[in-house]
Amino acid sequence: MKELTVISGKGGTGKTTITAAFAALAQGQVMADGDVDAADLHLILTPRIKKEEEFFGGRAPLMDKDKCDECGICMELCRFEAIRDFIIDPISCEGCGLCMHACPNDAITMEEKFSGHWFISDTRFGPMVHGKLGIAEENSGKLVSLVRQQARLIAEEENKDLIIIDGPPGIGCPVIAAMTGVDLVLAVTEPTLSGIHDLERVLGVAGHFSVPATVCVNKFDINTENTEKIKEYCRERNIEVVGEIPYDPIVTKAMVAGQSITEYDSGVVTDIIKKMWARIETGLGNGFER
Amino acid sequence: MIISISSGKGGTGKTTIGTNLALSLEGVQYVDCDVEEPNGHIFLKPQIEERISVGIPVPQVDKSKCTYCGECAKVCEFNAIVVVKEQVLFFPELCHACGGCSYICPEDAIEEVEREIGVIERGKAGGIEFVHGILNVGEPMAPPLIRTEKKFIDNGKTVIIDSSPGTSCPVVEAVKGSDFCLLVTEPTPFGLNDLRLAVEMVRKLNIPLGVLVNCCDIGDKEVWQYCEYESIPVLMEIPHDRGIAEAYSKGIPLVEEIPEYRSRFQDLYNQIEKRLQEESG
């Protein structure tokens, strides 16, 4: 079984557009949305939910006012300034439990904390696993790991040999959870100075965890000089640039129509994405070099 | 006044708005809290004057005192410390630096040592005071770095905070405590979907908010309908323009490429100020 994660470092580079196109092009895959925070893949894949489960990401303290004698020990010890005037602020609380252990009156207990949902769904391109973290919740990395684990289970059950993961933006914990141990990362970037800066950082994370990476330059014609810089950068590091996609308003039109670009149009963007997919598919089979 | 700039969806132009707003006003401090992918410096080109390493206190076990009783592992909610036979294993990337293990250890065997997670750089970009945090590559936890960075906020200035996209902990950490949150979106289904989530987050934090629609002439009209329905003010609209996109790609600020935008950003600021006065008055 192979796992491919599409990431972007900087958000809004067209990562989900490309993932959705891969969903339409690949065969026999399980889709996993690793962006549990601001997920968009469902807008194109329109999943029909078959199974919905609650996600408990950790524990949170609960204070029993009747037992509390306002000694203030918990407030003093909490490193996250999460207790003020003997009230716990759930947004600042990290759920470390120190207050519970320290309270001389056993006034604090730790309770399982409901932090979101995860789903198993059907789409027109096969099964999909996705999650929705509650607003302002923590532990997105844990939910991403859970989504990936469920996707693997389905792949095993249904004899599918490929999992395509739409990764979250950034380089923090959910990104690490979405890319550790996968067979290949595709980093989608734009030829802007910020795009290059963010690409270097996200490729750094892939390198840090020894995950092979390839690159796609989206809207490459917005600044061809920068596109050359990206290609040069990748050449030096032996990272293959598997696709260069021009800017085309048709991409937004497909999104508004709720379709993947390859379903919506047969123009140049679709062409390039198809070639890119073919390259990735063979590469996944043979193993990309790092 | 502290204005945070955020967006559910990445790549909607958050940094463009933050940096150009900073360049259009006087007495500004720009604080880039997108520590995973900080970009503000690309446009503001600050002279960095100070570099501060930021660490979190993590446990270090003194083997000569440890009895392998396992208490530390029991209190750790994050499985960052594990005791197996005659060994205490520590997984730094899981540690939240809460101090629970050292507090509980009956033998006083745990000492805390700093582990660097990133750096903060401070400097000046013309008249703008500049601060940004840079999370070390491979480091999962952004919030402690953002928390430290926010201690450098100068309340005497107009503070502009750039956050990372999304609605989870790093964004909450960045936006928390600001007087106003400006959400930047695009009028597309992705933009709207993510805007909804961002609005929910900002409302949960009880912060007044407004929307800026970038690339306002692409996509569809649903973002405006949503904002009207939710009584959210749309404070500014910027059309899609290849010239703007090209300038952006080179790191040239919008107000330098098209100086007329300066007064539009000043107007944006005045609208925010007026709204806040109305709200408090």
Ligand code: SF4
């Ligand atoms: S669980 Fe930890 S972070 Fe939360 S209030 Fe208690 S001590 Fe503070």
Ligand code: SF4
């Ligand atoms: S430590 Fe316990 S008794 Fe003391 S203030 Fe906190 S909750 Fe109340």
Ligand code: SF4
């Ligand atoms: S609590 Fe202290 S003595 Fe016990 S295993 Fe941990 S470090 Fe060792």
Ligand code: SF4
């Ligand atoms: S400091 Fe807190 S999170 Fe870190 S190992 Fe100790 S108990 Fe666990």
